[in-house]
Amino acid sequence: MFQKLYPLLFFLFIGVITAQDAPPTDTEDQKNIEASEDENATPNIQGIAPKDQDVASEEAMPVESDDDSTEEEKSKPPKIQKPKTQMGALIRGLAVPGLGQVYNDNQRIGYLWMGIEAALLAATMNFKSQYDTSLDDYNNYQTLYWEETDVSLLMLYKEKRDASRKDMDAANSSYQVFSGLLAVGWLYSAVTAYLEGPGTLKYLERKRQATSNMDMNVAFNHEQQKMQLEFSIPLR
Amino acid sequence: MKMIRYIPLFLIILFSCSEDLPEDINNNPLDPNTAVENNFSTPALVFYPHEISPLPGSDFTVEVFAMQVDSNAGAHMQIQYDQTKMHVVDFTQGNFYSDAPEMLFYFEDDSAAGLIDIYTGYLGVDSSYVSGTGQLATITFNARVDWETVISFTENSRLTDPKNNDIEILGFGECAVHAQ
Numbered sequence: 001m002f003q004k005l006y007p008l009l010f011f012l013f014i015g016v017i018t019a020q021d022a023p024p025t026d027t028e029d030q031k032n033i034e035a036s037e038d039e040n041a042t043p044n045i046q047g048i049a050p051k052d053q054d055v056a057s058e059e060a061m062p063v064e065s066d067d068d069s070t071e072e073e074k075s076k077p078p079k080i081q082k083p084k085t086q087m088g089a090l091i092r093g094l095a096v097p098g099l100g101q102v103y104n105d106n107q108r109i110g111y112l113w114m115g116i117e118a119a120l121l122a123a124t125m126n127f128k129s130q131y132d133t134s135l136d137d138y139n140n141y142q143t144l145y146w147e148e149t150d151v152s153l154l155m156l157y158k159e160k161r162d163a164s165r166k167d168m169d170a171a172n173s174s175y176q177v178f179s180g181l182l183a184v185g186w187l188y189s190a191v192t193a194y195l196e197g198p199g200t201l202k203y204l205e206r207k208r209q210a211t212s213n214m215d216m217n218v219a220f221n222h223e224q225q226k227m228q229l230e231f232s233i234p235l236r
Numbered sequence: 237m238k239m240i241r242y243i244p245l246f247l248i249i250l251f252s253c254s255e256d257l258p259e260d261i262n263n264n265p266l267d268p269n270t271a272v273e274n275n276f277s278t279p280a281l282v283f284y285p286h287e288i289s290p291l292p293g294s295d296f297t298v299e300v301f302a303m304q305v306d307s308n309a310g311a312h313m314q315i316q317y318d319q320t321k322m323h324v325v326d327f328t329q330g331n332f333y334s335d336a337p338e339m340l341f342y343f344e345d346d347s348a349a350g351l352i353d354i355y356t357g358y359l360g361v362d363s364s365y366v367s368g369t370g371q372l373a374t375i376t377f378n379a380r381v382d383w384e385t386v387i388s389f390t391e392n393s394r395l396t397d398p399k400n401n402d403i404e405i406l407g408f409g410e411c412a413v414h415a416q
Contacts, residue, residue: 138258146264149284149299151369154264165260172257 086197093190100193104203105210113189120182127175134168265409266301266369278304280407281313281372281389287412290379295325298387298411300354300373302332302395309365309398310340310357311372314390319350321383322413325376332370333358343373351390363398379415387411 082088084103093100097117101110141161148154196202216231262270265286271278280303290296300313317324329341338359345352354373358364377387388410395403 135258142258142261145267146261148264149266149301149371151266151268154267155269158262158267158269162260168257 084198086194086199089197090190090194093193094186097186097189100190100197104193104197104206106196106206113185117182117185117189120178120185124175124178124182127171127178130171131168131175134164134171137164138168266303268304268369271303271407276409277406279306279308279395279403279405280304280409281311281393281395281405282407282409283387283411285411286409287414289414289416292379292381292415295376295378296413297374297376299371300330300375301369302372303369303407303409305369305395305403306367307365307397308332308367308395308403309363310396310400311355312392312394313352313354313356313372314392315352315354315375315387316390317350317352317377317387318383318385319347321381321385321415322377322379323347324352325378327354328374328376329356330371330373332356332366332372335366336364341373357396358398365398377413379413382415384412384414387413 089100089103091100092103096114098110098113098115101107101113104110138161141157141164145154145157145161148157196206216229218227218229220226221228262273263286264270265282265284268278270276271280282301282303284299284301288296288298300315302308302311324345324347327343327345329339333339333356336358340355340357340359342355343352344354352375356372389408393405393408395405397403
């Protein structure tokens with residue numbers, strides 16, 4: 001029943017691939033995209049380079065360096081930084097479950113999806129393996145049953161064949177359920193990545209919450225006999 | 237990243253291939269349960285296999301079995317075949333009466349009429365007998381050309397007990413041959 005979803009997933013996947021321009025193909029480009037995303041994001045503080053600042057940021061803020069490679073990069077035309085899109089989230093979600101959420105800067109949910117789907121994949125593969133083993137046993141006993149002319153032995157082989165049949169049926173049922181769950185989960189994670197992708201209200205809300213997540217304390221300073229406000233803003 | 241795109245495709249192909257479950261094929265002619273299901277009465281004389289597809293010009297072997305007989309001491313099998321489509325190459329004695337100190341195995345092939353007569357059983361005056369299912373003989377034929385035919389028992393076949401009384405044969409099996 002669940003495997004009827006595969007053609008849907010397949011055509012959606014093919015359709016998206018053919019309809020969409022190629023997304024950034026490496027992490028560098030992805031980071032470039034992150035660096036140039038919406039204006040509500042945490043403002044960059046000029047002059048302070050974060051430790052994990054990427055190459056694109058270095059190009060945007062050239063640092064004096066003797067490195068030849070940097071000069072070569074300067075001579076090259078600047079890379080066009082593609083903005084994050086919902087389709088980008090969908091494509092990544094279809095490629096790897098959870099990757100769309102990671103692309104949407106929702107790492108926790110993204111890794112959770114990856115874990116769930118990995119567990120479902122492992123279970124599916126396990127039941128597939130059980131099914132294959134039972135099928136091999138079934139075929140072997142079927143052949144032995146067919147070739148045997150001793151009645152007691154052929155009845156024994158028939159009994160074992162029927163037992164393998166039961167195992168095969170059970171493994172196949174579990175396999176279908178888990179592969180269905182895998183496909184549904186995969187599709188669901190991709191669609192939610194699209195629906196909560198860059199540009200949507202949920203995405204902007206989450207970004208706003210992330211940027212406003214500052215630590216603030218108000219206290220009375222006895223030495224100076226006045227109220228003091230202390231706050232810290234996490235820099236990205 | 238480009239290769240990752242195709243992972244779903246691989247997985248879909250992988251998981252969509254093994255849905256079909258095989259159907260149980262209870263086609264062994266010596267299976268007593270299948271005989272009951274098919275309303276094939278015993279005691280019976282049957283061929284194993286009950287269908288065979290030899291290559292034209294090649295030899296093929298058919299075994300003759302007595303199935304679910306009780307107190308059997310001897311047998312006469314008359315087997316009919318189409319002599320225009322195949323000919324007999326060899327006969328071999330079966331093992332149903334193999335524990336007898338002396339036993340009879342005599343065969344006659346009338347290639348003009350397409351009739352084989354096989355006589356087998358215990359020799360002597362003692363009351364030896366066997367029960368159950370066992371191989372009476374093995375016949376090797378040679379297929380001449382492309383054809384389809386049937387090897388069958390005639391009504392003249394008989395099974396006997398130690399006192400030479402007839403054991404009623406309720407079922408006669410056939411062997412369908414498709415030379416191709």
